Amino acid sequence: MGDPETQVVLPLLENDLLEVIEACVESRLDSIQVSWKPGYAVTIVSASQGYPDAYPKGRAISGVPATLPTTSDAPIIFQAGTAINNNGTLVTNGGRVLSTTAVHADLATAIANAYAANAKVDFEGRHFRTDIGQKALRFLEKQKTQQAAAVSYSESGVDIERGDAVVDGIAPLAKKTTRSGCVSDLGGFGALFDTKAAGFVDPILVSGTDGVGTKLKIAQELNLHDDIGIDLVAMCVNDVLVQGAEPLFFLDYFATGRIHVDVATKVIGGIARGCKESGCALIGGETAEMPGMYRDGEYDLAGFSVGAVERTNILPRNIKPGDVLLALSSSGVHSNGYSLVRYLVEKKSGLVNPSGGSVYELPCPFENTGRTLGQALLTPTRLYVLSCLAAIRSGGVNGLAHITGGGITENLPRVLPQGTNASVKLGSWPLLPVFTWLNEIGKMEQTELLRTFNCGIGMVVIVDAARASAIAALLRQHNETVYEIGTITASTDPASSPKVVYHN
Structure with missing residues (x-):
């Protein structure tokens, strides 16, 4: 890239140039986003008499400010072929001596500002082009005319x-x-x-x-x-x-x-x-x-x-009577049952925002964390991948059940073999405050609550009884909250479909 090209590209670069150069050197340019200012940059090159052939040097230059511009829209003077002589005077010392660059959202204004700055600079024999930007202006005018007549995809939205x-x-x-x-x-x-x-x-x-x-x-x-x-x-x-x-x-x-x-x-x-x-x-x-x-x-x-x-x-494999059910705590409602959540909040809770705004902007009624109700309900679904993979690789995991829509009641039987049931002890894990609050509004029966929401359990891990304590400890090392909530039992009918049997 030559000097004049650089002098119109760099003023439009929003990134720190050093950041871009380092990314190039380290072969990671695709890891950064290079951003550009909207608008146009125009530069006028002042050349020495005789350039591009032989040219004189040492001619005094006038009109160059002693300080850098203080505003982002002020014209910039790039010095290329200049020097300071013994008398401290700025003089010519090359063919392309300097250029005046202006940036503006409007191309015609950028051209005018560049030429206005150019007019203040002078040295004997200076010459420069007077048509810079005109071709681009004609292109934009033609494009504008075509766009006025043609239909674009953007017109459809x-x-x-x-x-x-x-x-x-x-x-x-x-x-x-x-x-x-x-x-x-x-x-x-x-x-x-x-x-x-x-x-x-x-x-x-x-x-x-x-x-x-x-x-x-x-x-x-x-x-x-x-x-x-x-x-x-x-x-x-x-x-x-x-x-x-x-x-x-x-x-x-x-x-x-x-x-x-x-x-x-x-x-x-x-x-x-x-x-x-x-x-x-x-x-x-x-x-x-x-x-x-x-x-x-x-x-x-x-x-x-x-x-x-x-x-x-x-998985699942080798699930059998006697296997232990380890429940991993959920982070909240996760991503199921929100049609009911929204109905309870908006239609049944009696909540009213006195400012006229959304009820979800009110302080959360079931926790004292400073969050709004909406922020609490938007708590992200917990990711169980890394912790459960570690447990699986340690040995002794026979199955897992992701507790989503349908709750424990509907999801746990999906991984059980025919002729078995899941015996789940109620009260063996705490009901999260959000579910207690929702149930106070909806007054749902316990069975309805358990087959609608996750009720505080996001994943159930089915493990060999002999490995239950070790696997629970490993899961806790991976920041999971673990509860032992029951076991796998044999059904009285070996051909029966599996189900969850709750007991106190």
């Missing part, structure tokens, strides 16, 4: 540039989730993953897909989007985990009526954090702008996770 801006914003976030096995980066038609490079010998692939449900309505009402992506990841990878699989990669689908770059970047940034905390790569996705399908400000999410497990290690 779909803005490709906004979608591209989201991709640019999330690319560094996705890059941080790269793991062994990743073969491709974002942007291709398909994402590639090598299970052999990830350390698998004879893998079975396990897939899972899910959404976040109407928990999104609370996030959108409060304009709190930073953590909702974690919910999306957790709902998918926790399901894949139940088969004994290690989540390998994740893809997301973000659909909205109008792309708001900051909102989409926050949401997908949360997805990237969830992937990072689960050890899986955010390997691709789709951002769909669909005006007419969703109102402005609304969006929906879907996630897709693929994991792998060695053929001989698939």
